[in-house]
Amino acid sequence: MKTQAVMAAAFASTLVIANPAAAQDRSGWPESFTVGTASQGGTYFAYGSGWANYVAENLGVSGGAEITGGPMQNMALVHTGDLQFGLTTMGPARESKDGESPLAPGMKMDNVCAMFPMYETPFSVTALASSGIKSIADIPDDATIGFGPAGSTSDTYFPRMMEALGVNFERRNGSWSDLGGQLQDGLIDVVAFAAGIPIPAVSQLEVQTEVNIIGMNDAEAGKITDSFPVSEFIIPATTYQSLEEPSRVVSMWNFAMANCDMPESFVYEITKLTMEHNDKMVSIHKAARNSVPENYSKNNVLPWHPGAARWFNENGYEIDESMIKQ
Structure with missing residues (x-):
């Protein structure tokens, strides 16, 4: 399935919300990242493109969105590490995790971790x-x-x-x-x-x-x-x-997801930025009104990325250790 990259570079000089780079543990952070979305004209592309640019601008890492076939393909691309992040829906996520994806029958996509709730x-x-x-x-x-x-x-x-x-x-x-x-x-x-x-x-x-x-x-x-x-x-x-x-x-329900091998500190900072500034997310797309921490419990499919789980647990949203990727 053909994909089209939509990259938006951003540099440390554009930081407006995040702490200075020197104050963050950036061990192992990638030089750039890409978010798997879906087709143009749909909410995934609008939400994912805006979110990728928002993260890039505030964390000083070049990033952008990629047009894909949607949740099923995003699960496959994030599982294999071809994409660092992606957007998925709980139904396709469950099928993919169980090895029932029509894109890769029999492949259990178990290297995909939840980051935060998006919307229904x-x-x-x-x-x-x-x-x-x-x-x-x-x-x-x-x-x-x-x-x-x-x-x-x-x-x-x-x-x-x-x-x-x-x-x-x-x-x-x-x-x-x-x-x-x-x-x-x-x-x-x-x-x-x-x-x-x-x-x-x-x-x-x-x-x-x-x-x-x-x-x-x-x-x-x-x-x-x-x-x-x-x-x-x-x-x-x-x-x-x-x-x-x-x-x-x-x-x-939809959730943002990360390849489970992404650095804990990077995913922590992205989750923190996203969950603590809902007004910025709503300015990207109105569907983000539901991208709030209280909806973390809607994920009963994917293991949580340790970085995301650390932010939720620090802020009173309890994620049991058994639900966190080890």
Whole structure:
């Protein structure tokens, strides 16, 4: 799968929050780092690019983001050490850790460690208002549905959810921005988004045309939460101009992760910077409102990196030693 690096160099002279370099233990720190995100037009890319630049600017280490296939590929790239950091969702993380990744069947990706909670990924459906599709039940047989990049969280789980709800469809993959364009041009019928809100591609789409953002009814939400590792989630009406009332969907948690061999002091400083300055993270993406220490307990899949665990334990968020990578 092709990737595209988006690097943003930053130097010690730009430090604005972190302690002076001389005050930090920088033993073994890399000269640069890269964060695995996902396709352009999605929340992972916006969040991950902004976070990478924020860390680089404040810790004086050159860093940036890389466009990838999303959570599954990020797990593989971080496990092998091709990337130092990445963003993942708990469902794909569990499958990858258990050796069930479709990208590398049988490979147990156990050299990936949790750093901090990001936000929940809602699974929502968008269609053009002109299509007349206002509910999942309205999706016609053999509709073409865009499920995002191949191997992404959406592509991994949303087709199964649609099948569970009795929807017959033709599958289409692509970046979120590309699929949004195809929807607007009438080349596909529906886009099944799984990304932190607001999703850039949806925000851009609704400015250009009228869309329906579709939630789930009681029966649909109940069936999906019973069958998949998700929970119910409410998209606030203020998220998109197209929503007149809150929309109920389902969601899955996301975490930032590190290769477990990254220096403890480096991961500690990154975790400290991120968790202690939520206002800066929210300025990168509104989904970061949930990137707060209290949500550390949402990780029940990945072992914690010792550097991240040290910050959480020092600040009253207890992580048992058995959950920390040794």
